[in-house]
Amino acid sequence: MALPSYTETRYRIWHYFYIAICTFVFFFLIAPLFVIFPLSFNAEEFLVFSEGMKKLDPDAFSFRWYHEMVYGTKNPWGLAAKNSFIIAIFATIGSIILGTLAALGLSSRHMPYKGLIMAVLISPMIVPLIISGVAIFFFMAKVGLAATHTGIVMAHIILGTPFVVITVTATLSGFDHSVTRAASSLGSNPFNTFMKITLPLILPGVISGGLFAFVTSFDEVVVVLFLAGLENTTIPVQMWTGLREQLSPTILAVATCLIILSTLILVTAELLRRRSERLRGINR
Amino acid sequence: MSSETKQILTTDGIPLEVSLKKAEKKNKIKAFLLVAPLLLFLFITYVFPIGEMFTRSVDDKMITNMLPKTFKAMEKWDGKELPPEDVFAGFYSDYKVLIENQTQGKLGQRLNKEKNGFNSITKKLMRQIKRNKIDESQSIKEQIMKVHKRWRDVEYWQAIKRTAPPYTMAKYLKGMDMYFAADGSIAQVDEDRRIHRILWLRTLEIALFVTIFCFLMGYPIAHLLATLPMKYSNLLMICVLLPFWTSLLVRTASWMILLQQQGVVNDFFVMIGLVADDSRPEMMYNKVGTYVAMTQILLPFMVLPLYSVMKTISPSLMRAGKSLGGTPFIAFWKVYFPLTIPGIGAGCLLVFILAIGYYITPALVGGASGTLISNQIAYHMKTTLDWSFASAMGLMLLSGVLVIYWIYNKLVGVDNIKLG
Numbered sequence: 001m002a003l004p005s006y007t008e009t010r011y012r013i014w015h016y017f018y019i020a021i022c023t024f025v026f027f028f029l030i031a032p033l034f035v036i037f038p039l040s041f042n043a044e045e046f047l048v049f050s051e052g053m054k055k056l057d058p059d060a061f062s063f064r065w066y067h068e069m070v071y072g073t074k075n076p077w078g079l080a081a082k083n084s085f086i087i088a089i090f091a092t093i094g095s096i097i098l099g100t101l102a103a104l105g106l107s108s109r110h111m112p113y114k115g116l117i118m119a120v121l122i123s124p125m126i127v128p129l130i131i132s133g134v135a136i137f138f139f140m141a142k143v144g145l146a147a148t149h150t151g152i153v154m155a156h157i158i159l160g161t162p163f164v165v166i167t168v169t170a171t172l173s174g175f176d177h178s179v180t181r182a183a184s185s186l187g188s189n190p191f192n193t194f195m196k197i198t199l200p201l202i203l204p205g206v207i208s209g210g211l212f213a214f215v216t217s218f219d220e221v222v223v224v225l226f227l228a229g230l231e232n233t234t235i236p237v238q239m240w241t242g243l244r245e246q247l248s249p250t251i252l253a254v255a256t257c258l259i260i261l262s263t264l265i266l267v268t269a270e271l272l273r274r275r276s277e278r279l280r281g282i283n284r
Numbered sequence: 285m286s287s288e289t290k291q292i293l294t295t296d297g298i299p300l301e302v303s304l305k306k307a308e309k310k311n312k313i314k315a316f317l318l319v320a321p322l323l324l325f326l327f328i329t330y331v332f333p334i335g336e337m338f339t340r341s342v343d344d345k346m347i348t349n350m351l352p353k354t355f356k357a358m359e360k361w362d363g364k365e366l367p368p369e370d371v372f373a374g375f376y377s378d379y380k381v382l383i384e385n386q387t388q389g390k391l392g393q394r395l396n397k398e399k400n401g402f403n404s405i406t407k408k409l410m411r412q413i414k415r416n417k418i419d420e421s422q423s424i425k426e427q428i429m430k431v432h433k434r435w436r437d438v439e440y441w442q443a444i445k446r447t448a449p450p451y452t453m454a455k456y457l458k459g460m461d462m463y464f465a466a467d468g469s470i471a472q473v474d475e476d477r478r479i480h481r482i483l484w485l486r487t488l489e490i491a492l493f494v495t496i497f498c499f500l501m502g503y504p505i506a507h508l509l510a511t512l513p514m515k516y517s518n519l520l521m522i523c524v525l526l527p528f529w530t531s532l533l534v535r536t537a538s539w540m541i542l543l544q545q546q547g548v549v550n551d552f553f554v555m556i557g558l559v560a561d562d563s564r565p566e567m568m569y570n571k572v573g574t575y576v577a578m579t580q581i582l583l584p585f586m587v588l589p590l591y592s593v594m595k596t597i598s599p600s601l602m603r604a605g606k607s608l609g610g611t612p613f614i615a616f617w618k619v620y621f622p623l624t625i626p627g628i629g630a631g632c633l634l635v636f637i638l639a640i641g642y643y644i645t646p647a648l649v650g651g652a653s654g655t656l657i658s659n660q661i662a663y664h665m666k667t668t669l670d671w672s673f674a675s676a677m678g679l680m681l682l683s684g685v686l687v688i689y690w691i692y693n694k695l696v697g698v699d700n701i702k703l704g
Contacts, residue, residue, distance in 0.1 A: 011612055022508045025501045029583060030523045032538040033530060035548060039541060048546045098322040105318030110311035117319060119693055124330060126689045128641020130658040131678045134665060135333035138340070158330050161322060219531045222643050226665070239533040243540065243648050252541075255534040262529040266522070269529070 033259055040065060040252035047247055065253040076238050077254060084234040087149060088217040091156030095213035098157065099164025100206055104198075106165070107172040118165075125162035129222040132159065137226040147229030155223045160213030167212065171205025171276060204276035211269050215262070334682070341676035344452040350391050351378045355448045367441050372425040375444075376418065383410055399443035405432045455676035460484075480660070480677075487656040490574060490646075491639035497579040498635045499628065502586035506627075509587070510594035528584035536645050539577040543568040543649065569651025577645050582638055586631040593627030626696065633692040637685055657681055 003015055043062040044050050052060025069077050102121060105111055124132060136155045137146065145151030179201075183193040199206075221236035228237060235254065242251045292300040348355065353374035361367045382388040388410055395402035409431050412418055418427050429436045446464065457463055457470060461478040465471040472478070505524070509517045527535060542548050550564045559565060567573055597620065605615030643658040650656070657677065664674040 018504060018508075022505050025505045025583075026520060026523045028501070028580060029527050032535060032542060032580060033527065035541055036534065036538050047541050047544070049548070049551075098325060102319045102322040105315045105320075108311065108315035108318075110308065111315040111319070112312055115693075117323065119689075120326065120331070121319075121322060123689075124326070126637055126685065126692075127334075128643075128658060128681060128685060130641060130643050130661050131334070131337075131682050132330070134661065134671075134674060134678050135330060135337055137665075138336055138671075139329055139333040154329060158326065161326075165322075215529060219533070221533065225662075236531065236533050239531075239537065240644070240648075243533065243537055247540075251537060255531075255537055258531045258534050262531065263526065266525050266529045270525070 036252050036255045036259065040249060040256045042249050045249065047249060047252070065249040068250050069253045072250065076233060077235070077250070080233050080235045080238045083149070083232055084218055084236075087152050087156060087234065088214050090153045091160055091217040092210050092214045094153065094157040095160035095164050096206060096210045099161040099209060099213070100168050102161070103165050103168035103172060107169055107175070121165050122162045124158050133223040133226045136223055140227055146227055147232060149232060152224055152227050152232055155227060156217035156220060159220060159223065160216050163212035163216065164206070164209035167209035168202060168205045171202045175201065204272045208269050208272045208276070211265055215265060337675040337679055340672050341455050341679060342451045342453060343672060344447065344454070345450045347391065347394055347447040348450045350382060350387070351375065351444070353378050354444065358445050358448065361445070363442055363445055366436070366438050369423060369425045371441070372428050376424045376428065379409065380413060383413060395444065395447070398447055399440060401434055402440065402443070405434045405440075408432050409435075455673045456680065458673060459677045459680055483655070483657050483660055487640060490571070490578070490656060491636050493575060494578045494582060494639045495632050495636045497575065498583050498586040499632055501579070502583055502590055502631065506587045506590035506594055509591050510597070511599065524584050524587050527580070532581065532644055535581055536577060536648050539573065539580070539649055540568060543573050543576065568649050569654070571654050573649035573651070574646050574654035577649050578639060578642060581645060582635045585634050585638060589630040589634065590624065590627040593624055593630075597623050630692070630696045633688055633696070637688050637692070640685060641681065
């Protein structure tokens with residue numbers, strides 16, 4: 001963004017002001033995440049930087065809270081992590097299957113009432129979570145699935161499918177339908193055509209939708225708070241209780257692990273996005 | 285002429301038109317069958333339960349089922365003076381059944397909500413009945429009226445009559461700080477008890493300001509991201525996407541650490557001499573905390589739609605504007621800005637919709653003055669267990685969101701939502 005040499009002074013000033021604003025906003029976005037790292041190594045029990053930490057005294061830092069997170073007595077995090085992963089994985093699989101099928105149907109040009117159906121399918125993303133939570137709770141309580149893993153998985157499928165529908169429909173918008181017709185004309189049955197031709201081509205969209213569904217489920221707390229019993233506690237529920245009741249640095253240790261996990265997911269999602277953009281570029 | 289043209293036939297001898305229509309119909313069914321599983325699943329587990337929230341919110345059958353004979357007898361009563369003997373008799377026999385089933389307490393509580401003072405007089409009547417003090421061969425009206433003076437007050441009988449219909453809009457009125465007065469008209473609650481109206485206004489205010497803050501902060505960086513060369517913008521994009529992918533609770537936790545009184549932000553203010561060490565401002569558990577945390581959390585939802593629109597605007601348009609004699613400001617205002625309006629609309633509506641239903645962050649950093657309507661719904665779901673009121677408030681919120689969603693759909697189209 002180098003300025004040309006003929007720029008007038010006032011635009012020069014404006015330009016630096018603009019850069020300053022942008023720097024501030026980027027800092028505002030990213031800095032809060034980095035305050036978690038150092039504090040999770042705090043040797044003391046408080047969620048503030050101790051005097052020792054400010055002087056970078058090595059004694060002020062320790063792995064105490066990570067130790068606590070893994071081996072602590074009456075520790076909820078182990079069970080919570082197990083539940084979170086099980087629920088998120090099944091919810092992702094469910095969302096991918098239902099969402100991809102629906103996206104395939106929606107991108108067919110023969111689909112009737114496309115706009116209306118799309119609006120219904122996307123609605124769980126738009127309706128405030130608290131309302132979804134209340135409605136899903138009423139349903140699950142009626143069919144006896146409240147406080148079960150199955151119930152929570154079903155709830156998370158509801159919340160996760162919109163993402164899969166959106167990403168897969170986006171991928172399919174650049175999809176060249178003549179390749180599937182070619183496969184059919186060469187004698188392939190629809191199932192084989194889907195597995196061998198369509199799926200590999202839309203896979204980036206499916207996976208990135210799946211990542212969204214996974215993160216949605218893994219991070220979801222409002223609906224789980226309505227549905228979960230003690231046995232179904234998840235990481236977000238534990239963090240929620242922790243933040244409301246006893247603020248212990250163990251939460252920060254968990255948070256650090258979650259930030260690392262989200263970084264990994266971000267890298268995967270970015271790589272997929274670039275790959276799918278490249279593929280779509282070739283198609284045109 | 286049309287009668288002379290020969291119909292075109294397929295090899296099977298079926299007219300081509302018919303055959304094409306058949307194929308078209310087959311394709312339609314095929315496409316619909318692919319969508320059907322998800323649609324069915326959503327309808328059963330999601331759309332119908334939301335509809336059920338409505339029946340729950342207006343449901344008032346409990347009393348209707350508890351006092352069938354009373355309400356039957358009340359049909360003929362004009363409600364101006366004390367009801368006739370058969371209403372008292374009906375109430376007496378209904379109430380006796382309730383005592384046998386030991387559900388008379390619920391009636392007292394429910395009637396007490398309609399008019400204060402019912403709880404004690406129904407209990408008193410119950411004791412009289414249990415001791416067999418009521419002689420069924422005498423006038424029941426006279427005997428009940430002797431139990432307590434409030435039974436002689438026509439207002440209490442009017443209150444019972446008001447509970448007769450199986451459906452009521454009372455919960456919706458309560459959500460707007462109104463109620464049915466004794467004569468059946470709609471009245472406002474006392475000024476100092478209008479808590480829900482404050483919550484609605486606060487929710488709107490916070491959602492509106494968070495949207496404005498997000499726009500003011502998101503527009504410059506989206507512009508920077510869209511105009512920088514790819515290799516820099518990809519790097520900076522991480523600053524937007526990493527918070528986007530990070531757990532909401534982690535981000536809220538970090539704001540709780542930053543904004544607390546001994547927190548980093550206050551330390552910084554003391555360091556640069558903005559505030560004295562002993563008068564550190566309270567930034568959490570109030571609106572400031574809610575604004576700051578929600579703006580940071582929702583900012584990516586503003587930046588991403590803006591960025592995807594700005595990316596499609598050719599830089600040569602700005603150059604053309606300048607070469608035609610516009611200053612950079614005029615070129616920006618007359619050429620660039622109007623082209624970004626679709627992105628602004630998408631981003632603002634998305635942020636506003638998300639902000640208006642926010643729950644977790646206000647509950648943790650908002651304190652008492654930062655809580656929103658969602659927190660009130662959760663409170664009634666979990667603490668007071670007034671599920672019909674929670675449903676009513678939820679549906680009021682939902683109707684607002686659906687209006688915005690409809691506008692969003694008209695302006696942007698839901699199938700144009702882009703992620704990442």
